[in-house]
Amino acid sequence: MAAQKSAPARVSNGQTNGMKRKRQDGPKQNNPLQNKKIKLLESRKKLPIWSRQQDIKAALEKNDVLVLSGETGSGKSTQLPQFLLESKWCSKCVAVTQPRRVAAISLARRVAEEMGTPLGKSSPASKVGYSVRFDDSTSPSTRIKYLTEGMLLQEMLRDSAMSQYSCVVVDEVHERSVNVDLILGFLKGLVKGINKKRKTPLKVVVMSATADVAGIARFFDEPMPSDKASGTDGDEEDDLNEAKINGDAPKRPVASPKPVSTCHVEGRQYPVKLSYLDRPTDDVLQTAFERIFKIHCKEPMPGDILVFLTGQETIQSLQKLIEEYAVNLTADYPKLLVLPLFAALPQHAQQRIFQSAPPNTRKVILSTNIAETSVTVPGVRFVVDTGKAKIKQFRNRLALDSLLIKPISRSSADQRKGRAGREAPGQCYRLYTQEGYNSLEKNATPEILRCDLSAAVLTMKARGVPDPLSFPFLTPPPRDAMEKALLQLLQLSALAEDGSISVTGKAIARLPLTPTLGRVILSSARSDPPCLRETIDIVACLSVENIFVNVETEETREQAADARGQLYRRSGDHMTLLAAVQAYAAENSDRKAWAERHLISHRAMQSVMDVRKQLRAQCLQAKLLPSGSSFSDGDDEGVSSADEELTERILKAFLSGFANNIARLCPDGSYKTFVGNQTVSIHPSSVLFGRKVEALVYNEFVYTNKAYARGVSAIQLKWLEDLFT
């Protein structure tokens, strides 16, 4: 397995192995696409899912919904969509959703090869395409379309009946992203006939590695929450397993058809030996350190070690420990190469995990959760699992995100273990006890129970769900969290007093932003005079990863301060980001070199420019600019940095979305939030760090070691009077 360099994002989780049958369409023996297809067919036939082809087709002939569980290596993501194309009911397109962009792109590439068709928009004859943000590669002849969950939700804004699809395949459901939960709820409504616009039934396949198949099947089987009150449908959960397709033909009463089939496909994994600690450790880093050297000194080469840790800080301190000790290893042992892996690491450093180590060297990859799902590290035969991860949890009473170290779930632990058996039999060392494992939660808390629901609720409203409180959730969020989100949308004027979506709300829902940032965009267009262009630049920065690269040493810190000094603005982070975007955009010769000189992430800046372009196009389309005006590429140097009036206009636009994110300076020198009167500190990454100003607006309120405001600017209290009158 190798790195996919195609996508603008991180690394790949590409599926390999896979192939397909089928006659050749043409007699051309020298067609390279056809030759490749024939070659790939042999490996496809060896996939565990291959032999289940007829079962799967039969299940969907009979029922509208199939829930399929299949572990790593079963071939489900590549093969199942191809199986469906041959079914009579499948006259239109098959959509396959993925949580990540790289996965959508690499799966589409693979399946196009297997089918012997060109990829996406490269040819009008292409049968396989993909659609991810900033990159739509489909053609009118596309029959299988891999797309991110977010893209499918966006498509549903225009066409809630999903009339271009015969089937929607929802993959990786066990990851339980918010988007997947929303998609499942909408699909349930469609399957239950809520949307009458469809002429033919929509087929739905839900695929998952580990998730509770019976639970998801039951979800589709149960009546809609709104039907429950009226009792229009019976509840016959107990009969569910009758519809299993790997046994006898499903018996089902004619009067109340069971719409759900289930199916399990084995994975293809090498065995992984497990070991636990006898007693819990109180110093997990020390224990990991010892384990790594035991493996290294005892186990034969080859075989790299993958260690799961919680964050950048622990990764770097363990790296230091290992490197210091490894110097003393005698020449009898292979060398050790320590490679950190976390999302904030620059791309070139991440790519090092894909390069083979020098001769007689063992790689030790120290990774966050990124290696659990998003990145497949090749060559790993040993996994060391600390059993912990950092989890973000939204506390809606305080409107505060906490990022805390928590025990992982059993399914996460099993996923981590599986990383040792991708290429050969392996071994997994859990740095906790067997009892510890047994006491873990079975599954991780779904994101929908841990996040700010305002975006999800707005999405529902914009797609015609009148009452989000009765939306069919796989796991319904607490009522007070839903109500808080409704209130927040009301404050943003995204909802009218009666709870219906407003014109403003509809406009916000179309923007690829959180509702608060969307509201800011609209306000900036309406301010007098408008400051939309500048606000887009700032919002684009706030919606991507940090553009300023982290500096670790005293030296680089000073270097960073020097390099970035000319970009810093006294008013705070918002205007500083604007200065950075404008300076970057005005740089016409070598933007990459400019970014490096200023210790700014070029990758992040490229995303900013993509988002900016997208937002500009959408604002033009939504006619947010006065008629006759437009954006042009040459207008980036326009803003004078000392323009206090402009600063005020921009920050007031931000206050319209962030009225709850204000803190004021107290006599004791601390900042307290307006809402909730919580003590909050300016995050050390802010240009306002260490400064005292009368009041602040902040982009994010995050609890890590203490409560921090991130993305901070100084405001005047008197601005608030204008704002709320």
Place this chain on the structure above:
DNA sequence: GAGCACTGC
């Protein structure tokens, strides 16, 4: 004095 992982016509 500090940054789990993703995503958006």
